[in-house]
Amino acid sequence: MSAPLRSSxxxxxxxxxxxxxxxxxxHAYRLRLLEPGARRRFDFRPGQFNMVYAPGxxxxxxxISSDPEEESLEHTIRIVGRTTGAIERYGVGDVLGxxxxxxxxxxxxxxxxxxxxLATGGLGCAxxxxxxxYVFHRRAQYGHVAIVHGVKEPSDLIHRERFEAWRREPDxxxxxxxxxxxxxxxxRTGVVTELFERVSLVPERSVAFLCGPEVMMRRxxxxxxxxxxxxxxxxxxxxxxxxxxxxxxxxxxxxxxxxCRDGPIFRLSAIARSFFxxxx
Amino acid sequence: MVKVGVSAxxxxxxxxxxxxxxxxxxxxxRVLGPVPRDGAVVLDEIERVEDLPVGLxxxxxxxxxxxxxxxxxxxxxxxxxxxxxxxxxxxxxxPLLQIELDAFEEGSRSGAFRAxxxxxxxxRLAVLGVRACDLAALAVQDRIFxxxxxPDAAYAARRRHLLLVGVSCTRAAPTCFCVSFxxxxxxxxxxxxxxxxxxxxxLVRAGSAAGEALLARLGPAPAPAAALAAEEAAIQACAAGQxxxxxxxxxxxxxxxxxxxxxxxxxxARCLSCGNCTLVCPTCFCHDIWDEPALDxxxxxxxRAWDSCFDREHGQVRGLNHRxxxxxxxxxxxxxxxxxxxxxxxxxxxxxxxxxxxxCPVGIDLTEEVAAxxxxxx
Numbered sequence: 001m002s003a004p005l006r007s008s009x010x011x012x013x014x015x016x017x018x019x020x021x022x023x024x025x026x027h028a029y030r031l032r033l034l035e036p037g038a039r040r041r042f043d044f045r046p047g048q049f050n051m052v053y054a055p056g057x058x059x060x061x062x063x064i065s066s067d068p069e070e071e072s073l074e075h076t077i078r079i080v081g082r083t084t085g086a087i088e089r090y091g092v093g094d095v096l097g098x099x100x101x102x103x104x105x106x107x108x109x110x111x112x113x114x115x116x117x118l119a120t121g122g123l124g125c126a127x128x129x130x131x132x133x134y135v136f137h138r139r140a141q142y143g144h145v146a147i148v149h150g151v152k153e154p155s156d157l158i159h160r161e162r163f164e165a166w167r168r169e170p171d172x173x174x175x176x177x178x179x180x181x182x183x184x185x186x187x188r189t190g191v192v193t194e195l196f197e198r199v200s201l202v203p204e205r206s207v208a209f210l211c212g213p214e215v216m217m218r219r220x221x222x223x224x225x226x227x228x229x230x231x232x233x234x235x236x237x238x239x240x241x242x243x244x245x246x247x248x249x250x251x252x253x254x255x256x257x258x259x260c261r262d263g264p265i266f267r268l269s270a271i272a273r274s275f276f277x278x279x280x
Numbered sequence: 281m282v283k284v285g286v287s288a289x290x291x292x293x294x295x296x297x298x299x300x301x302x303x304x305x306x307x308x309x310r311v312l313g314p315v316p317r318d319g320a321v322v323l324d325e326i327e328r329v330e331d332l333p334v335g336l337x338x339x340x341x342x343x344x345x346x347x348x349x350x351x352x353x354x355x356x357x358x359x360x361x362x363x364x365x366x367x368x369x370x371x372x373x374x375p376l377l378q379i380e381l382d383a384f385e386e387g388s389r390s391g392a393f394r395a396x397x398x399x400x401x402x403x404r405l406a407v408l409g410v411r412a413c414d415l416a417a418l419a420v421q422d423r424i425f426x427x428x429x430x431p432d433a434a435y436a437a438r439r440r441h442l443l444l445v446g447v448s449c450t451r452a453a454p455t456c457f458c459v460s461f462x463x464x465x466x467x468x469x470x471x472x473x474x475x476x477x478x479x480x481x482x483l484v485r486a487g488s489a490a491g492e493a494l495l496a497r498l499g500p501a502p503a504p505a506a507a508l509a510a511e512e513a514a515i516q517a518c519a520a521g522q523x524x525x526x527x528x529x530x531x532x533x534x535x536x537x538x539x540x541x542x543x544x545x546x547x548x549a550r551c552l553s554c555g556n557c558t559l560v561c562p563t564c565f566c567h568d569i570w571d572e573p574a575l576d577x578x579x580x581x582x583x584r585a586w587d588s589c590f591d592r593e594h595g596q597v598r599g600l601n602h603r604x605x606x607x608x609x610x611x612x613x614x615x616x617x618x619x620x621x622x623x624x625x626x627x628x629x630x631x632x633x634x635x636x637x638x639x640c641p642v643g644i645d646l647t648e649e650v651a652a653x654x655x656x657x658x
Contacts, residue, residue: 004428004429004430005428005429005430006429006430007429007430007431007432007433008397008430008433009376009377009569009582010377010395010397011393011395013391013392013393054391055379055381055391055392055393056379056381056393056571056573056577056579056580057571057573057580058570058571059571080598081598090390090391094390094391095390095391095392095393096391097393097395239597240595240597240602241593241594241595241596241597241602243567243568243569244567244569244584246429247429248424248425248429248432248565248567249566249567249568249569249584249587250565250566250567250587250589250616251566251587251594251595253612253616253620255536255615255620256532256619256620256623256624258624273536273539277539277540279602279603279604279605279607279608279611280539280602280603280608280611280612
């Protein structure tokens with residue numbers, strides 16, 4: 001880290017310019033920083049996150065899912081508690097607070113020219129969808145792209161149309177799986193990790209980005225290791241309790257790392273011991 | 281605090297200590313020192329040196345602390361009480377931001393707010409009788425709050441208003457192990473004035489310009505060689521007499537290798553997860569942050585307050601707890617303090633003060649736990 005770590009916890013006001021419902025209790029918010037020049041100073045890369053502030057209520061850590069070149073910032077927010085419940089009550093024209101960007105990013109420049117395996121499990125998984133969009137906006141810079149996404153129920157699949165659009169892209173494969181089948185489900189049924197045995201993977205020129213429940217990622221890592229992908233080319237997005245986002249409140253530690261500073265994106269080889277120790 | 285080089289030691293007669301307190305008070309310092317209260321020695325305001333625990337001595341052991349007569353007329357025989365310098369710089373609870381919300385009107389934009397940083401207006405505090413381990417702990421806190429980041433404004437404001445009068449230890453409690461971390465028993469850094477209590481008076485050294493100026497007003501006499509020899513012998517004896525120790529060599533790697541050791545289950549079964557160790561620890565910095573709405577709905581305060589990795593909520597993310605058991609939380613505390621800290625800040629989080637041993641209600645002793653983690657599992 002070159003710039004000194006910030007210490008202030010002051011949020012900047014940001015106007016909601018768009019709000020899209022993506023599913024039950026799940027919305028995408030587009031936000032515009034209100035202070036003049038604030039967007040220019042706000043330099044982020046996919047995978048980084050903001051503390052999103054519900055005025056008078058509290059803050060929650062949410063990854064930024066929009067492209068860095070867009071003027072507005074997008075956050076996909078699931079209503080799970082008091083703070084996100086308060087955010088849900090706000091609509092276009094209202095003001096939220098933002099402070100960030102915080103944390104590490106997907107190594108999207110480092111992996112140019114390589115094949116990408118982008119795997120997610122669960123609802124939303126905004127940290128990876130932002131990276132997928134980034135790649136398709138710069139498609140020629142990357143090799144083969146394989147997208148693997150698993151859900152519990154067919155109705156948990158948001159962005160179905162985006163997966164279908166990605167499926168039509170050249171040199172791209174999309175694997176979807178649902179734990180339980182439904183009348184309209186045309187993709188695979190079963191746990192997402194089974195897809196890691198089937199997806200195309202040339203270990204010598206591939207890199208994998210994983211995001212989802214830790215139990216799913218542990219299983220996925222075991223399968224990727226079996227297929228010969230080294231830990232140096234596996235990246236994970238992790239989650240821990242976060243209050244300050246400036247590596248001071250101490251809650252988000254995983255071994256010697258602060259998730260808010262050294263993560264949330266980690267190279268597996270750098271944290272394998274901590275990641276595979278339960279309860280750390 | 282500007283380092284001006286350690287001055288030649290002076291000898292201050294016993295009565296000189298009151299002159300030091302008077303000089304500090306005359307300069308507008310609020311003087312804090314060790315004071316016996318409710319069966320323990322705590323840091324509180326003093327006006328007279330008789331407020332200090334004169335003629336007292338404590339018994340400390342794992343899970344035990346008792347004050348009793350020492351049979352000597354010394355001011356600084358009692359080693360460490362539960363209180364360190366930590367609350368003087370890192371407030372146990374303080375507001376950081378004042379957030380004002382626009383009144384809701386029909387058709388207006390809701391959520392509009394203004395956030396203003398709040399700064400404490402700390403009193404100028406002179407602390408008398410700070411031990412070497414606590415000065416080392418303050419240096420660790422400085423590293424965390426000031427040096428590795430944009431300075432934390434509230435901490436920096438309090439830190440600027442501290443004057444520190446250290447005391448080198450000539451007696452160690454059975455729980456002390458500062459020698460293991462080379463943080464004591466002699467006061468060697470981070471002080472304005474450093475005292476060593478001897479039968480013939482106090483040896484005094486200045487460690488800053490403020491300390492030099494104070495010392496000059498006390499009318500010191502050059503210290504005779506015999507006093508210096510007596511000091512050296514007393515501090516050496518204190519170091520040699522420490523009953524506990526912790527092998528700090530390559531400790532992070534040793535602990536990371538022991539993450540699955542069965543001893544964690546054993547200590548997890550004894551630990552009550554009460555958090556006493558983190559409260560008395562002079563370096564533990566974990567805290568909680570929340571927004572406290574005003575009753576009239578016109579705004580909120582963003583508050584931070586001490587928290588503990590032993591709190592269940594510390595590792596909670598929605599429905600998932602990353603450190604669900606007490607054994608997980610004890611391991612988090614010990615590995616952070618002794619291993620993770622070294623990677624994060626280039627220094628151990630432990631200074632060997634022994635408070636976590638004394639104030640643990642079930643007498644868990646980290647030196648014993650670290651030693652047990654070295655024993656290969658059966």
